[in-house]
Amino acid sequence: MVSAERPASSRTRTRVVWSRVRHVAWDWNGTLFDDAWLCVEIMDRLLRRHGLPGLTPRRYADIFDFPVREYYRRLGWDAVAAPFEKVGADFMREYERRRLECRLRRGARAAVAGLARRGIGQTVISAYREDTLRELLRHFGLDRWMEGIVGGSDIYAAGKLERALSWFRRAGWRGPEVVVIGDTTHDAAIARAMGAQCRLVCAGHQSRARLAMTGYPVITSLRELGLWMRR
16 A cells, blocks of 8 residues: 655645646545445444444544555454455445435535536546446436546455556646545545645545645535635
C-alpha cells in the first residue's frame, strides 16, 4: 500500500485553479455514496457474533484502511478461526442486500452536475466491484455524467492504485489538470502518485485527523465544491 499519512507540505496545500482543471476523478464509497454508517453497522454485528469487541463509528474512522485485509486484521479477525475471505464474503453479502438503504451524499448530484456544466470531465475510480458500481451509478442517475467508470474485479477491495494509474496513463492527462476527490488517505496516495490535485471529504470512513496528515485540504461537505469553483 502507498501511504499518504504524512505531514502537510506547501505543494499539497496549493489552491485548485478550476480554470485549469480538465478532469475530476471521483471516489465512490463515502465520497459520492454515503455508506460509512452501514459499513459500521454490519461489521459491528459480525464482530459481536464472533465474540470480538464491537465497532463504533469513531473506532472505524481511526482504523479503516486499504488494503481492507489490513483493516480486518486491526479489528481482531486474525485472533479467531475466521479467514479474511469468509468474513469479507459475509460482510459483502449483507452490504449488497442493504446497499440501497444508503443515499448519495448531500450535495453529490449538484457537484457532479455543476462540473459537467463547466465542461469538466469526470470519472469514478473505486475499489468497489465494477459491475455493481455501474449498477449503482445508473440507479442514482450519475452514469450519464461519467466519461469513465473504473472499479475492482472482486469483493475484497485490495485497493485501486494500479487501476487508477493505468486509467491516468491511457487518458493522457497531465497531473495538474486532474483533481482527485475522495475520502481516504488511499485517495490522497493516488493523487500524489498521479501528480494530481486533491480534495478530501471527511465522510466517516476515516477521521479528519488522518486525512489532514496527508497535507491535502479536508472538507465536510460536497457543497463546498461550488464555493471553490466560484473563487
